[in-house]
Amino acid sequence: MGLFILRRLGVMILTALCLTFIVFWLTNLYPNLEKLAKTQGNFRMSDEAVTSYLTNRGYTQSLPVKYGQWLGVLPGWEIEGSDGELRRRCEEGQNYCGVLQGYWGYSTVFKEDVSKIIATRLALTGKLMFWVLMVMVPGALIIGILAGMREGSKLDRSLSTFSIMTTATPEYVSGVVLIAVFATPLFGMQYFKGTATSAMDDANFQNFFLPVITIALYGMGYIARMTRASMTEVMTAQYIRTARLKGVKFRTIVIKHALRNALIAPFTVIMLQIPWLLNGVVIVETLFNYKGFGWTLVQAASNNDIELLLGVSVVSVFVVLLTQLISDIGYVFLNPRIRIS
Amino acid sequence: MTPETQSRIHPAALTYAEDEKTGKLSRREFLARTTALGLTSAAAYGLIGLDAPAHAGGHAQQGGTMRMQMEVRALKDIRATDWTQMAFVYAGWLEYLVEYNSDGSFNPMLLESWDVNDDATVYTLKLRQGVKWNNGDDFTADDVARVITDWCDKSAEGNSMAGRFAVLIDPATEKAIDGAIQVVDTHTVQLNLPASDITLIAGMADYPAAIYHSGFDGENPLNDQVGTGPYLSESHEVGVKSVLVRNEGHDWWGYAAGKGGFLDRIEYIDYGTDPSAWVAAAAADEIDMIYETVGDFVEVFNGIGWEESAVASAATIVIRPNQVAEVNGMQPYANKKVRQAIAMACNNAVCLELGYANQGEVARNQHVGPMHPAWADVPALPYDPAKALEMITEEGMADFEFEITSIDDDWRRNTTDAVAAQLRDAGFNVKRTIIPGSTFWNDWTKYPFSSTNWNHRPLDTQILGLAYRSGEAWNEAAFANAEFDALLAEANSIADADARREVMAKLQGIMTDEGVTLQPYWRTVYRHAKPGFTGWDMHIAYLPQIYKIGVAT
Numbered sequence: 001m002g003l004f005i006l007r008r009l010g011v012m013i014l015t016a017l018c019l020t021f022i023v024f025w026l027t028n029l030y031p032n033l034e035k036l037a038k039t040q041g042n043f044r045m046s047d048e049a050v051t052s053y054l055t056n057r058g059y060t061q062s063l064p065v066k067y068g069q070w071l072g073v074l075p076g077w078e079i080e081g082s083d084g085e086l087r088r089r090c091e092e093g094q095n096y097c098g099v100l101q102g103y104w105g106y107s108t109v110f111k112e113d114v115s116k117i118i119a120t121r122l123a124l125t126g127k128l129m130f131w132v133l134m135v136m137v138p139g140a141l142i143i144g145i146l147a148g149m150r151e152g153s154k155l156d157r158s159l160s161t162f163s164i165m166t167t168a169t170p171e172y173v174s175g176v177v178l179i180a181v182f183a184t185p186l187f188g189m190q191y192f193k194g195t196a197t198s199a200m201d202d203a204n205f206q207n208f209f210l211p212v213i214t215i216a217l218y219g220m221g222y223i224a225r226m227t228r229a230s231m232t233e234v235m236t237a238q239y240i241r242t243a244r245l246k247g248v249k250f251r252t253i254v255i256k257h258a259l260r261n262a263l264i265a266p267f268t269v270i271m272l273q274i275p276w277l278l279n280g281v282v283i284v285e286t287l288f289n290y291k292g293f294g295w296t297l298v299q300a301a302s303n304n305d306i307e308l309l310l311g312v313s314v315v316s317v318f319v320v321l322l323t324q325l326i327s328d329i330g331y332v333f334l335n336p337r338i339r340i341s
Numbered sequence: 342m343t344p345e346t347q348s349r350i351h352p353a354a355l356t357y358a359e360d361e362k363t364g365k366l367s368r369r370e371f372l373a374r375t376t377a378l379g380l381t382s383a384a385a386y387g388l389i390g391l392d393a394p395a396h397a398g399g400h401a402q403q404g405g406t407m408r409m410q411m412e413v414r415a416l417k418d419i420r421a422t423d424w425t426q427m428a429f430v431y432a433g434w435l436e437y438l439v440e441y442n443s444d445g446s447f448n449p450m451l452l453e454s455w456d457v458n459d460d461a462t463v464y465t466l467k468l469r470q471g472v473k474w475n476n477g478d479d480f481t482a483d484d485v486a487r488v489i490t491d492w493c494d495k496s497a498e499g500n501s502m503a504g505r506f507a508v509l510i511d512p513a514t515e516k517a518i519d520g521a522i523q524v525v526d527t528h529t530v531q532l533n534l535p536a537s538d539i540t541l542i543a544g545m546a547d548y549p550a551a552i553y554h555s556g557f558d559g560e561n562p563l564n565d566q567v568g569t570g571p572y573l574s575e576s577h578e579v580g581v582k583s584v585l586v587r588n589e590g591h592d593w594w595g596y597a598a599g600k601g602g603f604l605d606r607i608e609y610i611d612y613g614t615d616p617s618a619w620v621a622a623a624a625a626d627e628i629d630m631i632y633e634t635v636g637d638f639v640e641v642f643n644g645i646g647w648e649e650s651a652v653a654s655a656a657t658i659v660i661r662p663n664q665v666a667e668v669n670g671m672q673p674y675a676n677k678k679v680r681q682a683i684a685m686a687c688n689n690a691v692c693l694e695l696g697y698a699n700q701g702e703v704a705r706n707q708h709v710g711p712m713h714p715a716w717a718d719v720p721a722l723p724y725d726p727a728k729a730l731e732m733i734t735e736e737g738m739a740d741f742e743f744e745i746t747s748i749d750d751d752w753r754r755n756t757t758d759a760v761a762a763q764l765r766d767a768g769f770n771v772k773r774t775i776i777p778g779s780t781f782w783n784d785w786t787k788y789p790f791s792s793t794n795w796n797h798r799p800l801d802t803q804i805l806g807l808a809y810r811s812g813e814a815w816n817e818a819a820f821a822n823a824e825f826d827a828l829l830a831e832a833n834s835i836a837d838a839d840a841r842r843e844v845m846a847k848l849q850g851i852m853t854d855e856g857v858t859l860q861p862y863w864r865t866v867y868r869h870a871k872p873g874f875t876g877w878d879m880h881i882a883y884l885p886q887i888y889k890i891g892v893a894t
Contacts, residue, residue: 035783040417046814049498083496110579111415111561183621194621197612200581207625289612289622291581299580 005325012321016314023313024067027306033059036304040108056081058089070105070310072098099314105307109299114311117296122315124200125281125292128211131203132277136216136223137270143220144227144266149254151232160228167221171280175214175287182210196288211288215280219273223266230265234258264334271327275320351378351457353837358388360839373445373799374714374838377542379456382446401875401891406606410619411632413583413611418559420492421499422549425796425883426632429609430577432885433585434475434568435551438466438485439542441799443652443881445712447542451480451552451569453528461539461836464532465525474554475591476567482524488552489532493517504807504814505544508534508833537834539841540806543799548884571595571602571888583609585887595888601876603891616641623647623871630870630877636698636751642869650868650878653702655712655797655804658753660745660760661858665819666789668744674789678736680856683743684722686729686767687760692861696756701864707849708808708860713801714838717846722853726767733769744772746791748781757792760859786817793817797882801845802832809857818857825851 026032037053038045045053054060058069058077068074069089076089076097090097097103104114140163147159166174181187183194192210199207234240235258243253282294289295293312300308331338354375361371368389375385412426419435422428438452449455451472456465472480492502495515503510509532511518523531532541544550554567566573571593572585585607595602610628612618616638622628623645634642634649643649662674662683674680689703704710705721733739743764747757754775761773785793798804807813810829811821828848835841852858868879876889 031783035780038782045499053498083498109415111563112579179621183624190624193625193627195612195618195625195627197610197622198625198627286613289618291578295580 001329004328008321008325008328012318015321016317019313019317020310021067023309024070024306025063027304027309028059028063028066032304036108036306039303052082055079056083056085056087058087068098070098070307072096072100072103104311107300107305107308109303109305109308114307117308118293118311118315121291121293121296124290125278125285125294127203128208128215128281128285128290128292129274129277131208131212132215132219133274135212136220139216140220140223140270141227141263141266143224145231145254145259145262147224148228148231148262149235149250151235156228159224163221163224163228165221166217167225169218171214171218171283172287174217175210175284178210178214179287194288196290200291211284211290214284214287215277218280219277223269223273226269227262227266231258231262234262237261260334264331267330267334268327271323271330274323275316278316278319351375351380351459353459354378354380354385354388356837356839361389369445369712370714370838371445373447376445376447377457377539377800378836379454381454382442382448385446400894401601401603402894403603403891404605405603405892406608407604407630407874407877407890407892408608408610408628409630409632410612410622410628411609412614413577413579413581413609415579416562416577418497418499419551419553419557419562420497420502420549423499423501425548425885426609428548428551429632429885429887430574430583430585431551431562431568432570432887433572433574433607434566434570434588435553435562436568436570437546437550438552439546440886441543441546441882441884443878445714445799447546447799451485455542457539457542457836459836460834461537462534464534464541466530466532468528468530469594470528471597472569472594473592474567474569475573475588476554478554478567479527480569481527482530484552484555485530486522486524487555489522489530490517492550493522502544502547502549505547505550505803506541507806508536508538508541536830537836539833539836540800540803543803546799546884547882569594572607580611582611601888601891603876604887607887607890620645628871629874631868633879633883634867634869636700639700639867639869646872647869648872650870651865652879652881653712653863653865654881655710656795656864656866656882657704657708657710657860657862658696658756658792658794658864659708659808659817659858659860660747660757660790660792661818662790663786663788663817663819664821666787668741668789673738673741673743676736676738677855678732679738681722681854682729682732682736682856683764683769684853684856684859685724685732686726686769687763687859687861688724689721689859689861691763692756692759692859695759695762697752697862697864700867701862704860704862705849705853706856706858706860707852708795708804708858709801709845709849709852710863712797712863713799715801715832715841715845717842717849719846719849719853722856726763730768739768740770742770742772743790744774746774746776746788748792749775749777753792753794756861760792760861786815786819791817799882801841802829805829805848805852806833809852820855820857822851822855 033054034050037050056079058079065074069076075095078088080086107114107117110117143159143163147156150156179194182189182192193207196207196211240253240258243257282297285292285294286298297312300312357366357371357374360366372385376382411429414424414427416427437450440448440450451469453467453469468482474480492506493510493516494500495503495510509517509521521533525531556565556567558564563574563577571588573588575584575586577583587605593602612622616635619631620641662680664674665672684706693699693701693703709716745757745761747754761771764771806829807815809816809820811826828844832841832844866879870877873893875891875893
């Protein structure tokens, strides 16, 4: 087990390295650097000014050198600019400053340390995700189990229709519809706020419900379908039939005998759904103006904020691989037939 | 308003007062001209027998919080400020020498008064007495001289003040000319210009012209907030929120001068670029006013019971062909006939209606308008699409594909669409390209044919100098015309607007005849606020006069 986790960690680091190098290469293409200079300097800057801006700040060094500096395996640049000012990548007295030294870089858009931005924004998204999972997982399991208990019944058909509908509706559609219905006076049902900006400091039912339900609905349908499929399969198994013939109550059969076996498949799906949710977070956070991780990604990408984008991609890699690791380990506990060595 | 400033009234000001009384001048023009000559606005109003309007602050209470929907951007070197939204943040602790008001007048702020000699080659700036930096230092002539010297540093990246003070810059060193900025005594600075320039006072009132302390951090102004103003930044989260709070320990000069500084706390909250999110925020009572209301949302905000403030400004859009741009190995827009044909194929009133919902005034493609002091009544080219088609057919351009580029937003895209549609109706072969805002500005001066928005400038010659003089960085039409440059230099030396009007007529004539650009309309700009605030009126040039805002009693 220990070896397995170790191997997984190794894969994680390797993936992070590859991904960050790709991101690094793309963000350091010259047109992107030019964009960076213009958003930082003056967006109507001349070409000479762009070149001197970039040279003075170490952007015109070769790609492997810059990547090495970011990693912290090469000494940081020190350039005396054409304006006579001496600029350094690292603080005074330090030669190496990169990820290995715990320095994640400085965001050019937000004028703050990347690590600090990611910590704040990730915490906010964590809050959103927590409530999404709190709504989505129980909701999806209940719908899936109710639908899967008696395949083909009226209850099954109506719940299945509901889950197919929610999964088929992307967040940018459902979010807009929900805002129009519940946050405008149009339909006389203005119960919630159409913006979650105030939820960053003080989340309450009114300002947080719509973003949470928008993400939750999308994932809910999918997980419910998986749970239903798994449940119907279990319900047709031999041992369930035996139990029914022996006269065990239907309730007891579902809860005691069927549930645990039926949950193995949905568990993996839920874990795999978490990285997917990060995707949805980008849209929903922008839609509801909730300044979390997804919103940061949009800002970093649209301003070509190199070091912030790298930080965001590292975090994303870790979230994806970590959830996979948890799902693999969780498998062992749910299904005794599976061993990890 | 000291006796000295009253006693010397610029001779031209008296002529203007006569003109205003006989109706030859509008009041706005009168105020813009006389106050730029050094009159206080009270004295200017006095010349035409009126009292200066009372400050709205008369009805404001001390204290309170105001929350404004505004894009929160990262701050940078003050001189390189390219968004007025940035100035709204640092205006908390940095102030301007002169302020420009929506009625066209220039009021002294950190200056007490100024004097311009008759041919606008010597400016004498008198500083306000008793102004202190919030670290306790005295505000002196050295500070002003230092900042003006910085403005004249053309090599500083993104420094747009260099364009406004170009006359003081030595082209060889790209720095201020030796002896041009002279400290006379602790409270007097004299600017000695090698050539006439009437726009310096207007330049000092523009948003990147805030006066900063010598210990200023060019990369991030938030690091060391030494300024003369009444507020300090409490927090500044880019894209999220920025908060200014009253600097309790600092005795701001404006309190004694009755300037205001009413609010205790100013919050700028960023709700993104989609105005429907602003409406949602207003409905949820999370904001008190909007930085700027645009397009259809003017009606929406009126609908929810907010108060409207509208100003007819010289903010505008130009849809210009770039004369040196190459398309398929030739320069299609170097041909004057083609440019004229484009202008003749477009009805500017249609652009205003479809592009900006009639919220403005029709313009004449000259980029000088009736809100400018020396505007001349020069007719535009006639609207004649049939003739336009004939002209491009003659020039062999009937099959040429005109690619018109615009940014992806609301009004700029729609106006450009209106131009494209009219060109198509006239029989041109048109292709429209829309580029997202994040990448549009990378090449904004180089697109062969594209639209750009331009902000209001107080004086008629300013925008011509920034955008149409040969070789200027912002000359996106790549217009190079020696006669135009010479006339512009001449206009820039005539402080008297009536005399300048003759030259302006020629300049506007060249703009029309050369078909330099389409400039279909002047925008009216709007702001909305929840009832219960004063002093928040929309500013004609979006200047950050936040000290005027207060909670109504």
